[in-house]
Amino acid sequence: MILSWRCLSGENYEMELEREQQLEWIEAQKIEISADLVAAAKQQLKFLQAVDRNRWLYDGPALQRAIYRYSACWLPLLAKHCESEVSEGPLVVPLDCEWIWHCHRLNPVRYKSDCVEFYGRILDNFNVVSSLQGSCKKQTEEIWNTLFLDEPYEFDWKRASSEDISEKFSGIEKQIKYDLISAVKRQSPFFYQVSRPHMNNNIFLEEAVARYKGFLHLIKRNQESSMRRFCVPTYDIDLMWHTHQLHPVAYCKDLKKELGRVLEHDDKDSDRTKGKKLDTGFFVTTKQWEETFGTRYWRAGAMYRGSAPTPVTDFPFFPDSLSKEATTTHQFQNIIQLPEMKLVEVLLEVIGVKNIAEELKGSLFVFFRKTQPDAFFNGNRKVTILSESREKQVVAFQCEPTGKLLFELVSLSPSNLLVTRASKTLGTASLSLSEFLDPVSKLAGEKWLELTPVSGSTSPKPMNLHVAVSFTIPTPAPYVLRMVQYPCTKSTCFFPLPVMVEHAKNWRHVIDETQAEVISLQIRELTEAKKKQNCTSRKQVIGITKCGETHTLAEFTGTFWLLMDSQWCLQHQEKASENGDLLELIGSRMVKVYPGRKLEYEPKPCEKQRNEDDFMTLVEFSAENPYGKALALLDLRSGCIKATEEWLVLPGLIAAFILSDNLKKKGHISFNVNGKNRKEINDIIEKVDAKQDHGTNMTLPVGTKVDYVDLAAGNEMNPENAVKSSGCGGCGAGCGDIVNSGGCGSGCGGGCGGGCGGGCGSMFKSAGCGSGCGSGCGTMVSDNDGACGNAGVNGPKTPLYTEAVGA
Template sequence: MVMEQKQRNQEWAEAQQIVTSTDLVAGAKQQLKFLAAVDRNRHLYGGPVLDRAICRYKHCWLPLLAKHMDSRISEGPLVVPLDCEWIWHCHRLNPVQYKIDCQELYGRILDNWNVLSSVQGTCTKQTEAIWNRMYPSEIYELNIDGNSPKSGTGNTTGALRDSGYDFVAAVKRQSSFFYQVSRPYMNNDVLLKEAVARYKAFLYLIKRNREKANRCFCVPTYDIDLIWHAHQLNPVSYCRDTVAIITKVLEHDDTDSDRTKGGKLNAGFLQTTKLWEETFGMNYWKAGAMHRGNAPSPLTITPIQLNTVAKKAVSSDGFQNTILLPQKKLVEVMVEIAAIKDLPVRHQGNLFVNLRKAEPDVHFNTKTRLSIQSESGYKQVTSFQCELEGELVFELMHYTTFTKSETPLGRTSVSLTKLSEPGSPLWMDDWFELPTDLENLDCRPVSIRITLSFTPAIPMEYMLQMIPANPSMKSARSLPLLKRTNLDRSWTVILQEGVNEILNIQMRDSKVVVADKNRLPRELIRTAGDGKTCLLAELQGTGWSLMNSKWFFHLQRDSSGEGHGFKLSGDRQVIIYPGKKLEYEARNCCEEEDEQGVMTAVEFSAAYPYGKSVALLNLKCSTLKVKEDWMILPAIITAFILSNVLQHITKNKENGKWINDALDASICNNEYNRKEVEGKYSSNIYTDNYQFLASTVMFSNCVDGVDMQEETPVIFSGSNEGVTSADNCNGSSAETVAASICGGCSGCTNCKGGGCAVGNCKGGGGCSSHCSGGRSKGLYN
């Protein structure tokens, strides 16, 4: 065993001797920045803009680049236009085809030497002047909005002839890659340096397989794939480096997207995993580097115009517009129990390990059962998110079939805090002794081998909850301990993670006398630290003015005037959509999640023109997830207002029907007297408001966290009892991952020239940015 591990360590050390002639960490960071820019311009993914970009690339950029390489036509570097750079990017990610095309059209490989990306912030005037001289009828910088004038490239003297490469298909294959590598920790230096080391090991594995004539379609994880792409984007260096390593240009095959069980990618990943672990003695899978599923569905209701609404000032009485809350760190963890040793004979068989956190947190608050690979014969990996603090506890259990009982044989723990100390790697693979309280065990303690990886820490969402200030005695049994307060039941307490009281708020009729007798003045107040109240929001016109007029909250309408969501306008522009959207989108394909009462707040900006989720409002469970600190107070206010809307609907049912003017008591109703509306169905001016709520958040119970009939609170707790998830009021659990989870790309390793086919792979390494990720059914929501 010791000799085997020594040999594996030597193999890894030899792999790290592989030399690449480019800075792959810097290249990966630049690539992420560029892909983010392309993703902000999604017209480049298909349609007329893509067609024009391809034409400009072939007939303008490539000839200009070739001329620049011949005689350096500018004093400084060339700056490639974004649309041309995107096509160039996809072309280079098929390095064998790119080499063939360049040599046939220009007699040499066109490199990126003395060329800068469009996103590097370099002045483009010099390049634009050269472009305009060469292509007077074609603009330099394309307006990528789908409304650009017609191309003038038909009148240019561009490429000698067309390469025939299907650029549309190449772009389609690469369009989904950014989502897989866009996680916030992906540009972390520690992760990227480890990814470079793993990429070298990946190349070494391909080299060894070629030497042994093994036919394996190697499939990288996404951290390796990101580095592989960064290498290929330097085509001359890539060709030179890979020829030196495996005697030919390593192909990058991204044409296969079949990720079904038994498919080419799935089988390739399983083979790669086995070869990797046999060669290097370490796990191939890695937290944060596996396939994360398909990208969320794009928003179908996109705001046409997001202008700040003019607002009337609201007296703040010294009110502060933000709430400063402590923010914890979150990590993704993957764990496997690889082996066990020194187990007494009488305890062998029917073994498993229980995994839990010593102090459960809001993300990981359950006990997960894991098999032991060396005992069960199959790999079981669990993946979960948790706070970056405390300890993971591993308890070895023995199950007795006859008595149907479970006996603990010992336990150990791993400190998450120590694992994440500066300079530490993002993985661990070690043997742990299991101290036990049982008597008569052999003198030598039992040990288990735990393999674990985790991601760099990222800020955790703020987890908030709304509960009544003074619940009934029946309700109080399930509530966390609160500070004793003199607030009456009309107040609502806002808690962070179900424990820390941060705010008390109340909806009330305004004390301000208004001239219009039909107007229903309403306002939202909070208690200050000295016990005094201050104004958070007030009803004005057809909406609510929030936080001293910093925000205005009202119904969002489309061009036809129909209401589809709520708009929060101010320093930023936020639309609150019904249901779970973007990153919060339900991922469980086995059964539909109940999204009643769930709404997603989405920020729109120049950086996020297609939206960025910033909060999840679960009005049914009275829980909030908030990603950004600036959104904490607006999220609380809007959630409370919407909860009051629901409460009004609930209390004003008539013969089983809902009042058409559903928003009457809380939003955009200053035109009707409340009693008149409640007494009879009035004009259908607000029918669209009613239809919006009725279709998305209509339910009869669970308002403000309290059942209207039973007064039983629905709480967000950190235990296994009661409600444990702000998403759907269900307990959270760790995710079990099948061994067939796949990463990024794929490649064959018996590279002898020619084509590449399943079972007779001769084309070099390969790639698939749609690589298989076979996850266990029913898992990974």
């Protein structure tokens, strides 16, 4: 493909190579896509969220019933509508049928063949709207109920869980032979991978469309060269791939025009183990992408997140049915002032250097840091240089979206004593985050930064450092507060709560991420006069703000604590609930408190082991999150609270302050609202339960190093597990490292390959999303394990093969 300038060398070669890569990218962007992928991707994300709120669609009798309704009712109705519109307005597809239809279309070759076999044409989504969009579905419901007398338009939950439909399935004349149950199970994990806020951002999605075109371009180039490679997308690319397939007629037309065939998306390959198909496929895709386009394939926010957290309940809670009497007020929230902070996820790689005098070279590496204090990222981090070390190292961290990244090029050379090694700083350069994020204009870029030489470092030409960086959009940072006792030292400043309670007369001071004091708390006994008026011993939690105002935040009545003027009640109960929660807030909001770290706070394998009794997780249940959303984590040992919602910070602090004292006693604790007692709360829950009978059951080459900085503490985590397994797709089960294995997982392409279902390797040690398409093989980076090699690193030791995957 690039022959005319092979004889060039040095700077001219680099310029010609860069020009050729730019032309390849321009050519890729000429690929025509008939659908508006950005708007459709946003709609898809809303739909996947709605399905995730109805997890009975993932498995069990309700799923089987949904498949029956899809095969026996929706497809025949859609076929009639495609022949001649059966309604004046668009058809509104029921949610259960839409989910099965969604999964069926994500195997485009099979969907096309099934439609042609049974209905003589591809059944498209033209003039069909989602149940989430259909404001008026009455007309569709009337047509449905006329055609299918025994199957109402609205899904009947009781019927789904009790009726045996095996006979009805056998009686369907046109029955889809595709294993839709397996397809659903492979696609169910996909939403977790694409559910973060940046996935819904226009700039992120527009860049994802451009990268999807680049992905298709690689497949096209492989096909033109008769190369069989297994191409694996990252999750931003795979989201667009899915979105394109959900428009079946447009997908078939567009892909036939570009490739001469319908690109397969087989999501059955789920093994992300090192050296397996997905792992090596992501290596090769990364290598081919970077050689073809000259830009990094990895992308912040688009790599594999790991498996979805273990749910705290198998059955949804619908607090909309609860009492509306209690409302969350901001009266008490106003007594503390919390800093508003943003943070971004960053991926960074140092690619190369140039114009370094030979006598200065030695062993080169880079230190980088923020040029100003950062609540989430501090200290110097070391990273290798790809062109020098032949080892691809992508650093992942989180920081505030302000200031600059300062890079320091360091040369390490043997000393004259041949015992120690002397290091020397050659030059420094900086990269401003505001260039990308103030305002958000682009989320990735690569630059040659000119180094400012330090004293004693000279070079005939300006020294340069090639840096690649990628960001997610800035999002609100969690509130991280700690209780300390003054005077304190570095070793004693984070006081354990049991110690706080034992010394209850001493004030405990709450500080934020900037070390500024927010409020001081104390548990004090009521005066003797008040004790005589009340037969029981009484205590209060007193808070003094930094302005000197004093507030009574909680009062102990003898059997329970009333918090914030009785908005909440902290009360003993004899045993935990069936779902394992210890505490509970019921009213306009329902918050349950679970022992240990749950959901998003679930401990990672790479973390240092801690006693889970030190932690409690506050989980809110709502119509948006009927299976629970983690709002705060209480670390009872360090006196730390991490909260995602501002309204929960103060009650969380109060609860954390008094909780260890209560936990010393036998039994458990429960939250109530507005003074409701335990019996009243249980009565409400039983009424709700009675209405809930419908509930049913960056991958790069081998040797890649990935670093990750913990959000709250800024500590390095184990690179082997930190950003584990990358990519996208329907990746199902156990995936490796985000930067050590791969993407997501479905397949398409030449021999059409495997996919995601289960796991993919690591983000940089094996594949991306696990979808394969196009061509490819081998691993991508530098280790002695063989692979395709990168930038002159170990060359291929196995034959190339061509396939593609997705999720």
